[in-house]
Amino acid sequence: MGDPSLAMNRLACISGCSSKGPACVLLEIEGRRILLDAGVGPDAGAVPPLEFLEPIDALLLSHAHKDHAGAMRLLKHWGSFPVYATETTLRILGIPNGIPLPSRGSGEVLGMEVRTGRTGHASGSIWIRFPQKGGFLYMGDSSEESQVYAFDPPPPSELIAFDASYGLYDEKNSLDSSLWKQVLQTGSVVLPVPAEGRSLEFVLLLKERGYDTIYVDSRIYTTLRQTLDQDRDYLRPGVAERLESVLSSLEESRISHPEGIHIVTDGEASEGSAAWQWITQYERDTTPLFLFTGYLGKGTTAERIVTSGRGLWVRWNAHPTLEENLRLIQQVGARKVIPMFNPEPDIFLSPQVNLPEILLLDGEDIHW
Numbered sequence: 001m002g003d004p005s006l007a008m009n010r011l012a013c014i015s016g017c018s019s020k021g022p023a024c025v026l027l028e029i030e031g032r033r034i035l036l037d038a039g040v041g042p043d044a045g046a047v048p049p050l051e052f053l054e055p056i057d058a059l060l061l062s063h064a065h066k067d068h069a070g071a072m073r074l075l076k077h078w079g080s081f082p083v084y085a086t087e088t089t090l091r092i093l094g095i096p097n098g099i100p101l102p103s104r105g106s107g108e109v110l111g112m113e114v115r116t117g118r119t120g121h122a123s124g125s126i127w128i129r130f131p132q133k134g135g136f137l138y139m140g141d142s143s144e145e146s147q148v149y150a151f152d153p154p155p156p157s158e159l160i161a162f163d164a165s166y167g168l169y170d171e172k173n174s175l176d177s178s179l180w181k182q183v184l185q186t187g188s189v190v191l192p193v194p195a196e197g198r199s200l201e202f203v204l205l206l207k208e209r210g211y212d213t214i215y216v217d218s219r220i221y222t223t224l225r226q227t228l229d230q231d232r233d234y235l236r237p238g239v240a241e242r243l244e245s246v247l248s249s250l251e252e253s254r255i256s257h258p259e260g261i262h263i264v265t266d267g268e269a270s271e272g273s274a275a276w277q278w279i280t281q282y283e284r285d286t287t288p289l290f291l292f293t294g295y296l297g298k299g300t301t302a303e304r305i306v307t308s309g310r311g312l313w314v315r316w317n318a319h320p321t322l323e324e325n326l327r328l329i330q331q332v333g334a335r336k337v338i339p340m341f342n343p344e345p346d347i348f349l350s351p352q353v354n355l356p357e358i359l360l361l362d363g364e365d366i367h368w
């Protein structure tokens, strides 16, 4: 056998390369088979086609959101294999015997050295870079714009799989838009969010703007507390102190008291989420206003509420804008790109954007 560093690597996209589908990519490198993420959703019932996948040597999870980590139960028939993720992600997912990766710096996956860094997306969320062949960088979900979560610039990488969820969208977050102002003036708003992620940003920004009547459900409160107690490393400098100072004045959201702004955990009936309970209680009334800010999965309750006019959708970036992605690609010097989580990856070939060749679609594989 020759020098393994000269051998071809293979990347096979199981799901999420030409769809806003569950994240799931198979990396074959130096004779090892590593699954990068194994999610479900965000469209109702969406699962990666794993039934034909041969056994893997390891699973690596970029973060704990269910569209990246929700399909683990579908991998059970392969018996045991190591699961790599940050300590925070392993704790959130309840994986007691996983192998921790650092939030940033050098780590090891199946004996290979890798680099990791924080992605600005959620507690525990990392990008990961394999050094072979000039470097392969898997970004997972990322956002340099987050005012709460820290982002570590990745090192030079020949090949990058980046978070293209927003396509060519290029607006920054602002609570000053007329729509946001209008929404916040209504006085009775339910804001469903993932407990890990933009919940912290909304709590902090709204509190600091002087909105006194902010309520959170117990899961979000616990997440806030846990972030401050155990996951401070994922926050931007100074944010922990700012969060500490608003935490004492946060009140618990109660369904019997719909006035104010309620930041509650999103999710479906099967998850018994706080958002679902609010919707069940008030969908047939005219208030509170249901305000969604993330991807509206097809067939989800959130989509139904917005389509029926009972709720509103205003994007709040938790993924990169076009400008951020172009800067990232330039900074790492990538010559090959894989836009992920977007049903139309070809839009990145337009003259306006002019990225190099788009490499990988769902169900395809490449060697490099």
Ligand SMILES: [Zn+2]
Binding pocket: 063, 065, 068, 121, 122, 141
């Ligand atoms: Zn995510």
